[in-house]
Amino acid sequence: MSFFTSKTDVTSILKTFSGVKRHQANAVAINKVRFSTPKEKGLAESVRVALEDRNFHLVKEFTYFIREAELSDGEVVLIMKDAKRIVHNLTPEFVTVVEALLSLNWRKRSSEIIEAYTEFCIELLVAHNRYLPIGVSKLIVHWIPGDLDESEWVNGGPSENTRNELKPIHKVLDRILTAVPMAFDIMIDAISAKFPYFKKPCHVTAGYLYNVLWLLEYKPIFEELVLQLVLQKLLLLDVNAPKDEIELEMNDQEDKVESDTLFEIDDVLVENLTKTEKSVSHPVGKTLDVCLLLLYEFFDGKCRINENSSDQQRRTANRLFKMLLYLFDEVLLPSHNTHHVQFILFYVTSLRSVYSEAFLDSLWLKVQNPNVSAVIRHAAVGYMASFLSRARFLSLSTVIFYLKELTKWAHTYIDDSDAYKHNCSLKTNLVFYSVCQAVFYLIAFRAKDLTASSKDLLFLQSLQLSRLAMCHLNPLRYCLAPVATAFAGVTRTYQLAYCHTVLERNARRKLATVYGHEKFMPDETLESFFPFDPYVLMLSKKYIEANYMVYQSNDTDECVYGSIKYDHSRKRGDSEMLEEDEFLIADKRQKNFELSKSQELDKQFHFGSSPGFYE
Secondary structure (H helix, E strand, C coil): CCCCCCHHHHHHHCCCCCHHHHHHHHHHHHHCCCCCCHHHHHHHHHHHHHHHHCCCHHHHHHHHHHHHCCCCHHHHHHHHHHHHHCHHHCCHHHHHHHHHHHCCCCCCCCHHHHHHHHHHHHHHHHHCHHHHHHHHHHHHHHHCCCCCCHHHEECCEECHHHHHHHHHHHHHHHHHHHHCCCHHHHHHHHHHHHCCCCCCCHHHHHHHHHHHHHHHHHCHHHHHHHHHHHHHHHHHHHHCCCHHHHHHHHHHHHHHHHHHHCCCCCHHHHHHHHHHCCCCCCHHHHHHHHHHHHHHHHHHHHHCCCCCCCHHHHHHHHHHHHHHHHHHHHHHCCCCCCCCCCHHHHHHHHHCHHHHHHHHHHHHHHHHCCCCCHHHHHHHHHHHHHHHHHECCCCHHHHHHHHHHHHHHHHHHHHHCCCCCCCCCCCCCHHHHHHHHHHHHHHHHCHHHHCCCHHHHHHHHHCCHHHHHCCCCCHHHCCCHHHHHHHHHHHHHCCCCCCHHHHHHHHHHHHHHHHHHCCCCCCCCCCCCCCCCCCCCCCHHHHCHHHEECCCCCCCCCCCECCCCCCCCCCCCHHHCCCHHHHHCHHHHHHHHCHHHCHHHHHHCCCCCCCCCCC
8 A cells, every 4th residue: 555645646636716716705704794802992992982982882891801801911011001092081981991900910910011000000090080099999909918928928027029019019109199199198098998807817917017117118298197097906906905815825825835845845846836936826916916016116217316317317206206196195095905005105215215204294294284184194194103113214313203293293182172071082083093003003113213222211201101191082092902002011111101000991991892782882993004014925025125124022132124024824803802801910911011021912013013914
């Protein structure tokens, strides 16, 4: 059999096709009905037909096409260039196709697509400011990390690749905000609307905050409103991450680690344990921890001044601190039961002594001002007492000055009250009782420093503490039991005042209230707030612990500073649970009141715990 075909055989199987038949076939093809695809028509033609014939059918088809089709890089570039060419024709009646164009996936595409999208977006928003809310929102949505992008965001910071992807977005926003000043309010609204829900994964909220702070680097005009929004969002995290819940989960995690190490100890396990210790396990607490870490880094870069700082840097730092002080008055001071967000003020004031002085002066002015509401004055006193007790960077002279001012104000209040026709209710004298508790708390906490020399003791004697504690308004009655007990111990040890009779009388009165009415009266105890009680967030505490003073009982050689320690075995509220019967037992009372020998008080003030730590 032959595998070769002759030339004659090939020619014989080909059909002849005359010129007449070819012409007839072309005519049939021309007369056939054909439909152009949206891709073939293009954006420009679709918009032209809509404007001239008022037929938006092609525009709708093109909108559906770019939303559903998987476009190549070349197709996206061509569409963007066509859109830029007819941008002035894209009036608000074409909002659907414009929104589809702005929604195109361009962030992780080629540099040519990024450039084409950028130019179209800027041209569109400058020409038609009615598209600003859509355009800005479509850009800001790229700030939010995906739920599965956790590996790209470590402790709130992006990987190098992710940061490079975010740079074009910020460049576009910078150009838009420069070219269209009216985008300011729209930008603030969009940032607020897109802020992640507080229960979102940690890297999502922290990544969004990272981009918000990045915005302030090139547009500082947004600082006040953006920082106010950030503080409000962090407060929401703070109140949903109570210290007791964080500590409980830390205890559970430690118990689990201990049980695991009983069976397996090797280098890999130790390394893993070391990593887990760097963050808290409470989900909302972890988010708050990372977000505060980002804020501390931001303020550290803006407010830290050294001898090489320029005048512009100094002006920026001072402006930012004044702004933060204003935001404290507006957001933080009126907020109740916060745990960690207020430490932003603690850290910033530690950077320069003039900041801490301004902070204390602002609080003291509010306390003295009768036109300020009693609740705000009460909160301001709590901030003063806690700040003066905990801030290691404050000089002793500052503590002495404000202690003197507080006692002077209290004595004036006593003088002005009528000893015979007075009203001793807590509500009526809320600020007075708050000031008295602040004095008692401060003396008990800083007893080591305030009794270091005979000169210091003479100063304490000049405060007339006995008159303050035993006046007709009876401030010890409303103080937290640990505060009153610690204060009585210090004053007894150094013969400054003898408060035991008052404490016994108050104890009997409180017992009578319990048994007579089967419950405590609502105004029996001052609702106290010590905002700078121990910091339990693991990642961000490195910015706090170096300047934070923790208490140790007076029988030690020196006050312990630096590393913050915690007694995790204690439950929230333990420091208040001082049994009132102890005041009625003479031998126990002696031990409780002697601060220099008291084991009970050592427990109350153990390491990071203070009389006001647990509310």
